[in-house]
Amino acid sequence: MKRYPGLDLLRAIAILWVLLFHGWILNLGNPWPAIGRQGWMGVDLFFVLSGYLIGSQLLKSYAQGQVPGWVEFYRRRALRILPVYWVVVALYFAVPQFREAKGIEPAWKFLTFTENFLIDYRHNETFSHAWSLCVEEHFYLVMPILVWALLRRPSWRITVTLAALIMIGGIAARAWVYLHYCDPVKGWGPGKFVELIYYPTYMRLDGLLAGVLLASVRWFRPAWWQAAMARPYWMLTAAVGVLAVAIWAAKGRGDFAGSVFGFPLLAAGFALLVAASVSERGFLGKFHVPGAELIAKVTFSLYLSHKMTWHVLRTYAPGWVDGRGVQAFILYTLGAFAVGGALYLLVERPFLRLRDRWETKANPVGL
Numbered sequence: 001m002k003r004y005p006g007l008d009l010l011r012a013i014a015i016l017w018v019l020l021f022h023g024w025i026l027n028l029g030n031p032w033p034a035i036g037r038q039g040w041m042g043v044d045l046f047f048v049l050s051g052y053l054i055g056s057q058l059l060k061s062y063a064q065g066q067v068p069g070w071v072e073f074y075r076r077r078a079l080r081i082l083p084v085y086w087v088v089v090a091l092y093f094a095v096p097q098f099r100e101a102k103g104i105e106p107a108w109k110f111l112t113f114t115e116n117f118l119i120d121y122r123h124n125e126t127f128s129h130a131w132s133l134c135v136e137e138h139f140y141l142v143m144p145i146l147v148w149a150l151l152r153r154p155s156w157r158i159t160v161t162l163a164a165l166i167m168i169g170g171i172a173a174r175a176w177v178y179l180h181y182c183d184p185v186k187g188w189g190p191g192k193f194v195e196l197i198y199y200p201t202y203m204r205l206d207g208l209l210a211g212v213l214l215a216s217v218r219w220f221r222p223a224w225w226q227a228a229m230a231r232p233y234w235m236l237t238a239a240v241g242v243l244a245v246a247i248w249a250a251k252g253r254g255d256f257a258g259s260v261f262g263f264p265l266l267a268a269g270f271a272l273l274v275a276a277s278v279s280e281r282g283f284l285g286k287f288h289v290p291g292a293e294l295i296a297k298v299t300f301s302l303y304l305s306h307k308m309t310w311h312v313l314r315t316y317a318p319g320w321v322d323g324r325g326v327q328a329f330i331l332y333t334l335g336a337f338a339v340g341g342a343l344y345l346l347v348e349r350p351f352l353r354l355r356d357r358w359e360t361k362a363n364p365v366g367l
Helices: 005-025 041-063 070-094 107-111 128-151 156-182 192-198 206-220 222-229 232-249 256-278 292-316 326-362
Strands: none
Touching (some): 005 256, 005 326, 041 128, 041 206, 041 256, 070 107, 070 128, 070 292, 070 326, 128 156, 128 206, 128 292, 156 192, 156 256, 206 222, 206 256, 222 256, 232 256, 292 326
């Protein structure tokens, strides 16, 4: 798929926002707490991007009258995700000194991508950020099957109905769980919101759904898509408006409004932002921001390893990062990028190149 500078920029913003958030909750000297405390929203942006990009990969083939090979799709995902992920999991379990907290979920939950279900967050915070990868993996597993089932007899009515049921179902499920298990007035315990609402896959489908719907419009409603691409600044303005409402509604991530309505609002706003970012008539789709593509490339390795890196720096090199403020956070960030970049160069990129070589041999003329 064509590389869009706007999407690279969004991916870079998302990972930097997440770093600010984790720096804030880990008390690493984040100098911008007002921005950092909202950085969890960067994961929702990642979900929309994944829904759009993976949805486009699958839907493009169907739109062109072809059926994508499931084996090829799963192989591509496996070579993209598993090697560097397995390395990080191995480091966490082979070297306990790398763990940013005392407890960690059993290894089998990480190896089976079920860590985001029934997690004991209060006691097992180590590598808990793998929850979002679990959500992504469940999406990768189900999406090809779901697309195949829906496109055997294509129907926009069925597709829209299913999408509405998923979104409304998520809102209803979060509301019910919150009122029965997570209401602070009833004295819910630490981590309940994370365990029951924030981490489970079935609670976090809004962003992926919004991205897939965006890809559906692109490949099955080209006239609508072209009309949208001709108006990037209208979409950008709408995105800013919706995101402003979403950030206001979700500013208390663990309260009722944020838990129930924040996620779909964020999904809608980020979907508009993604659409504005791929239009070549807008500045987001035209201009390459220096460094954005590089950050985008190392995002996955960086996301997996940054808490481990920060823990090592704080524990074994406190003289480098003592104090708070801009200097400390810059040092933490540079350390995270150094380790993330090394993982990308040594593990992630070689397997991506291997994947590309296999695809070239299988399809030497680019058909």
